[in-house]
Amino acid sequence: MDASRTRALRRGAFVPALVCSALLIAACTAPESPGKEDGSTTRAGLLTDAADLQNQYLKVIKEVLPSVVQIEASRDLGSGVVFDDQGHIVTNAHVVGSEKTFKVTTAHNEQPLTARLVYSYPEQDLAVIKLDKVPAGLKPATFGDSEKVQVGHIVMAMGSPLGLSSSVTQGIVSATGRTVSEGRSGGGTGATIANMVQTSADINPGNSGGALVNLEGQVVGIPTLAATDPELGGSAAPGIGFAIPASMVKTVADQIVKSGKVVDSGRAALGLTARTVVDESYQPAGxxxxxxKSGDAADKAGLRPGDVITKVGDTPVTTTTELSEALAADKPGQKTTVTYERDGAAKTAEVTLGEQ
Structure with missing residues (x-):
């Protein structure tokens, strides 16, 4: 799992912080000191607002947590989200790894159920497994619209961090539209994933494959990894986690459920393999x-083994990771330019991107 990219749980104190913040604002903006009666009214209103927010948290947790399961492979532990009432569960590809059978613990079953892999799609770090027997009361989650996710939205991460099933952490959406590359160390797939949701909600070992949920009770993402800080020895950077957006999760999972595989990835590709090269100073250079691949985009554009790609469109490329990130921003069928070096000379080719 992603132990090197995650940290232990922190207990938040969101509601008291909200109350204190609101009190400070009221004190700063009031034109004059309120009378005793007005002050009591203000405090009562703030406490009511805080109680309403807390009740909304409780309501969402009660509604959504039964749709989040714990997935146990032979050596790893992760989370999953019930996708439909047929027993399909969506999770991360790095949670299932290379295994085919799993034990799944649902909210209403103390004893693990058995499940089998339907299909794993490491390129997007998503997979679908299916319960061998669907228990009564299995509740599919409701997936939201990724286009409506905004910075500042309150979200909760639900899953089984460190094996603690049915755990919940909270935070906000810190950013959207992030392109993130996973490492292969620690069980990652090495995928480059576009349009990820960045969140301050803690993403811990075992949260992978679970649910990032808004206050409307909708799953807006699948928590996948946390950022790592080289200055901290590669350990997780606090408060910087990433989730695959719900719209992509639905697109991939729908195809797997209907066709048993991904038939339309929506991911652009050149149709080649590459490795990072360095310059005389041992710095990445392309x-x-x-x-x-014969007949694919790079072949049609005239690229050949030995060429060193240095730019895709206007995006510089110094590593294979940067090449993947540049392509992640494009779509199949899109025209772009590829700048490369051949025999010491810089060349540019127009390419119509293929599909991964």
Missing amino acids: AAVVTV
Whole structure:
């Protein structure tokens, strides 16, 4: 799992902080000191607002947590989200790894149920498994519209961090539209994923594959990884986690459920393999083409093994990760330019991108 990219749980104190913040604002903006009666009214209103917010938290947790399950492989532990009433569960590809069978613990079953892999799609770090027997009362989650997710929205991460099933952490949406590359160390797939939701809600080992939920009770993302800080020895950077957006989760999971595989990835590709090369100062200098797939985008554009790609469109490329990130921002069928070096000379080719 992603132990190197995650941290232990922190207990938040959101509601008291909200109350204190509101009191400070009221004190700063009042034109004059309120009378005793007015002050009591203000405090009563703030306490009511805080109680309403707390009740909304409780309502969402009660509604959504039964749709979040714990997934146990032979060596790893992760989370999943009930996708439909047929027993399909969506999770991360790095949670299932290379295994085919799993034990699943649902909210209403103390004894684990058995499940089998339907399909794993490491390129987007998503997978679908299916329960062998669907228990009574299995509740599918409601997935939201990723386009409506905004910075500042309150969200909760639900899952089984560190094996603590049915755990909840809270935070906000810190950013949207992030392109993030996973490492392969610690069980990652090495995928480059576009349009991820960044959140301050803690993403811990075992949260992977769970649910990032808004206050309307909708799953807006699948928590996948936390940022790592090189200055902290590669340990997780506090309060910076990432979730695959719900719209992409639905697109991929729908295809797997209906076709048993992903038939339309929506991910642009050049149709080649590459490796990072360095310059005389041992600094990354480009992505050297290793193989080119016959008839695919790179082949049609005239690229060949030995060429060193240095730019895609206007985006500089010094590593294979940057090459993947540049392509993640594009779509299949889109035209772009690829700048590369061949025999010491810079060249540019127009490419119509293929599909991964």
